[in-house]
Amino acid sequence: MQRYALLRSLATFIKTTKSVDKVRNYDRFYRTSQRFSTSLKYGFYFVTGTVVGALGSIVSYYCLYGDENSKYRIDNSDVVQMCTLNGDNNSKMIKLGSFEGDQASGSAEGGVMNRYAIADAVAKVAPAVVNITVTSEGPPSPWLGPIGPREVQQSSGSGFIIDPQGFILTNAHVVSEASHYTGQVTVTLQDGRAFPGKLHSHDTLSDLAIIKIDAGQPLPCAKLGKSRNLRPGEWVIALGSPLMLANSVTSGIVSAVQRESYELGFPGSSKLAFIQTDAAINVGNSGGPLVNLDGEVVGINTMKALRSDGISFALPIDLVKEVVEQLKLHGFVKRPYLGIKLLTLSPRVLEELKERDPHFPNGVNYGVLVPQVLPGSPADRGGLRAGDVIVEFDGKPVKSTREFLDILGYRVDKPIQVKIIRGERKFMKTCLKEGYSPPCALIVAGSDSCAGAGIQADLKTLLALGVYGTSVVTAVTAQNTLGVQGIYPIEPWFVRQQLESILSDIPITAVKTGMLYSADTIQELVLALKQYSFGQLVVDPVLVAKGGQYLLTEDALETLKKDLFPLATLITPNIPEVCALIGREVESLQDVREAAKELLGFGAKAVLIKGGHNIASSELDDSCIDILLDSQGFEVYARPRLHTLNTHGTGCTTASAICAYLAKGFALRDAVANAKEYVFGCMEHSYRIGSGHGPLNHGFHITCRSDSKV
Ligand SMILES: Nc1ncnc2c1ncn2[C@@H]1O[C@H](COP(=O)(O)OP(=O)(O)O)[C@@H](O)[C@H]1O
Numbered sequence: 119m120q121r122y123a124l125l126r127s128l129a130t131f132i133k134t135t136k137s138v139d140k141v142r143n144y145d146r147f148y149r150t151s152q153r154f155s156t157s158l159k160y161g162f163y164f165v166t167g168t169v170v171g172a173l174g175s176i177v178s179y180y181c182l183y184g185d186e187n188s189k190y191r192i193d194n195s196d197v198v199q200m201c202t203l204n205g206d207n208n209s210k211m212i213k214l215g216s217f218e219g220d221q222a223s224g225s226a227e228g229g230v231m232n233r234y235a236i237a238d239a240v241a242k243v244a245p246a247v248v249n250i251t252v253t254s255e256g257p258p259s260p261w262l263g264p265i266g267p268r269e270v271q272q273s274s275g276s277g278f279i280i281d282p283q284g285f286i287l288t289n290a291h292v293v294s295e296a297s298h299y300t301g302q303v304t305v306t307l308q309d310g311r312a313f314p315g316k317l318h319s320h321d322t323l324s325d326l327a328i329i330k331i332d333a334g335q336p337l338p339c340a341k342l343g344k345s346r347n348l349r350p351g352e353w354v355i356a357l358g359s360p361l362m363l364a365n366s367v368t369s370g371i372v373s374a375v376q377r378e379s380y381e382l383g384f385p386g387s388s389k390l391a392f393i394q395t396d397a398a399i400n401v402g403n404s405g406g407p408l409v410n411l412d413g414e415v416v417g418i419n420t421m422k423a424l425r426s427d428g429i430s431f432a433l434p435i436d437l438v439k440e441v442v443e444q445l446k447l448h449g450f451v452k453r454p455y456l457g458i459k460l461l462t463l464s465p466r467v468l469e470e471l472k473e474r475d476p477h478f479p480n481g482v483n484y485g486v487l488v489p490q491v492l493p494g495s496p497a498d499r500g501g502l503r504a505g506d507v508i509v510e511f512d513g514k515p516v517k518s519t520r521e522f523l524d525i526l527g528y529r530v531d532k533p534i535q536v537k538i539i540r541g542e543r544k545f546m547k548t549c550l551k552e553g554y555s556p557p558c559a560l561i562v563a564g565s566d567s568c569a570g571a572g573i574q575a576d577l578k579t580l581l582a583l584g585v586y587g588t589s590v591v592t593a594v595t596a597q598n599t600l601g602v603q604g605i606y607p608i609e610p611w612f613v614r615q616q617l618e619s620i621l622s623d624i625p626i627t628a629v630k631t632g633m634l635y636s637a638d639t640i641q642e643l644v645l646a647l648k649q650y651s652f653g654q655l656v657v658d659p660v661l662v663a664k665g666g667q668y669l670l671t672e673d674a675l676e677t678l679k680k681d682l683f684p685l686a687t688l689i690t691p692n693i694p695e696v697c698a699l700i701g702r703e704v705e706s707l708q709d710v711r712e713a714a715k716e717l718l719g720f721g722a723k724a725v726l727i728k729g730g731h732n733i734a735s736s737e738l739d740d741s742c743i744d745i746l747l748d749s750q751g752f753e754v755y756a757r758p759r760l761h762t763l764n765t766h767g768t769g770c771t772t773a774s775a776i777c778a779y780l781a782k783g784f785a786l787r788d789a790v791a792n793a794k795e796y797v798f799g800c801m802e803h804s805y806r807i808g809s810g811h812g813p814l815n816h817g818f819h820i821t822c823r824s825d826s827k828v
């Protein structure tokens with residue numbers, strides 16, 4: 119009867135608590151996932167929305183050709199044949215891997231699995247597995263508002279003790295969703311003792327959180343194994359509290375060892391690769407351990423696919439260990455940043471590249487291609503260039519982006535040697551692995567007290583697009599949606615002082631200018647730009663506000679054209695500004711094209727004529743057409759005209775959005791296209807504020823609600 123002993127003791131711990139699911143229910147995000155990955159057959163509920171953020175801009179895959187990692191790695195030879203464990207016959211045994219030591223993989227030669235193999239593994243880890251309940255207040259009653267009683271909400275998930283002093287690991291979503299980290303956490307141990315838990319630290323990107331409890335005595339800990347040793351087909355066990363049933367055990371096999379997050383429809387979070395398992399994982403299992411037959415934790419159960427049985431995902435413990443180390447050290451996770459894009463050179467990709475590009479280096483048989491290096495990034499400073507093929511990273515050969523990312527790891531501020539092939543030559547470069555910091559841009563413009571245009575709009579735009587914005591103020595305006603009531607110019611020498619403060623310290627990769635007000639201020643700006651490196655320059659020649667007030671003195675127009683335009687990557691006049699700059703009217707699209715050619719003559723590399731203002735011609739129908747002229751010729755960007763009064767700051771926002779994309783390393787034409795989409799979204803979701811030309815909604819992707827539409 120021994121085989122049932124553990125099950126009986128487990129049954130005594132099964133408690134029913136009022137609980138809401140905490141396992142990731144992927145169905146809710148099915149549509150979002152589909153947008154990203156049309157090939158996905160299943161719905162997924164992702165770890166957190168923020169996953170698609172910072173890391174994606176750090177090192178991201180070019181998935182044009184797919185990746186060899188995206189193929190299922192299960193291979194028949196890896197799957198161990200099982201016989202049933204039914205009956206009381208101890209002699210019914212199957213051979214399975216020994217999993218001992220630091221071998222890269224278990225082997226069927228090494229050990230024997232008996233009927234208690236799973237129960238024995240469970241016994242080792244079960245005392246460290248906990249149930250986590252979060253109690254929080256629900257939203258205010260729709261009838262009584264803040265004065266009414268609030269419903270008490272409870273949610274529950276799993277976790278496990280990793281330190282005898284009471285540190286417990288779980289998923290961040292177990293403790294965040296219901297409560298935004300403000301609810302009360304209760305941790306119930308396997309023996310039924312319950313303690314209040316405190317959130318020690320969390321990392322939403324990897325969906326991990328550490329909870330601390332004070333039990334007054336050392337607690338049993340789970341032993342952490344190595345996920346890199348896992349093999350498809352290997353037995354694994356999931357422990358936790360599915361559907362409120364605390365101390366539940368399920369088992370299955372590893373279905374895939376490295377299910378990349380982009381395969382699940384989560385682009386950007388390229389560092390995450392999950393263990394896929396068919397062990398039954400249900401709502402409430404989130405944060406619980408996935409364990410090997412040695413009773414060692416190899417993963418954290420994090421999410422499951424709906425519309426299918428037995429497709430669940432766990433965060434690999436090797437990644438978890440690195441995150442936990444940082445969480446314990448700093449309370450947050452510093453992620454290494456190099457600033458490159460990567461493409462695995464699989465045999466198929468190599469063949470295609472060699473066919474397409476006669477200059478592709480002959481000697482390359484494997485490696486990772488660098489299609490883009492972000493300007494000013496650690497990789498750029500280390501000497502990496504677009505087109506390089508990385509063949510060795512930190513002394514280890516690299517054949518895929520996954521191998522590259524695994525070597526990159528989580529530690530920052532460490533120099534790392536990169537062996538590359540460039541053309542027919544091999545080079546060794548050293549890059550410093552730095553913590554991620556966003557690209558930095560500088561805005562030189564006037565302040566708009568109404569905050570729809572000027573410096574305020576520009577900074578909001580940069581923030582919304584993931585760029586760190588700095589500012590030099592040229593003038594302060596008293597302004598609202600009806601017009602500009604007053605202008606207080608900043609002395610040019612003080613504009614210069616602001617410029618020096620920023621350009622001498624912050625690594626600026628793009629500058630945008632708006633209202634410059636006077637010729638003297640333009641001169642100071644030109645001098646500073648000639649003295650410091652600043653990347654790309656977008657000049658929005660702000661001449662007149664929407665209400666008709668002049669934002670540039672008359673004598674400054676010539677200085678703008680003669681001295682500033684020649685330094686510009688792009689100038690972005692609207693139609694009235696074009697007329698003022700070339701001294702004649704434009705009435706048709708043909709006129710606009712002619713004007714663009716003339717404006718390019720002032721020395722900027724490109725000109726974008728913005729089409730928010732109607733021109734006399736009926737050619738435009740009901741569209742807003744912007745026309746770009748650069749060294750490659752004309753490019754047209756068209757969008758339907760939105761019938762809204764909220765156009766305060768459209769020009770500033772367009773130029774600063776282009777500046778943001780340039781700072782992020784986008785090519786000019788892509789920067790313009792993306793900026794146009796962003797401004798359209800800001801306008802489409804703008805609020806009705808003020809009684810004149812209302813501002814845009816620069817944070818529409820954060821605040822967007824159906825009632826926010828005008
Ligand atoms: N009503 C509108 N509907 C859609 N897009 C618009 C509208 N008004 C302006 N835009 C777009 O906003 C950007 C800024 O253009 P514009 O309004 O001409 O600049 P400015 O604010 O300098 O006058 C352009 O991309 C333009 O096409």
Ligand SMILES: Cc1ncc(COP(=O)(O)O)c(N)n1
Nearest residue numbers: 564571572663767768769770
């Ligand atoms: C300080 C300042 N700078 C620029 C503008 C132009 O605004 P728009 O983008 O609507 O042309 C403005 N109204 N105020």
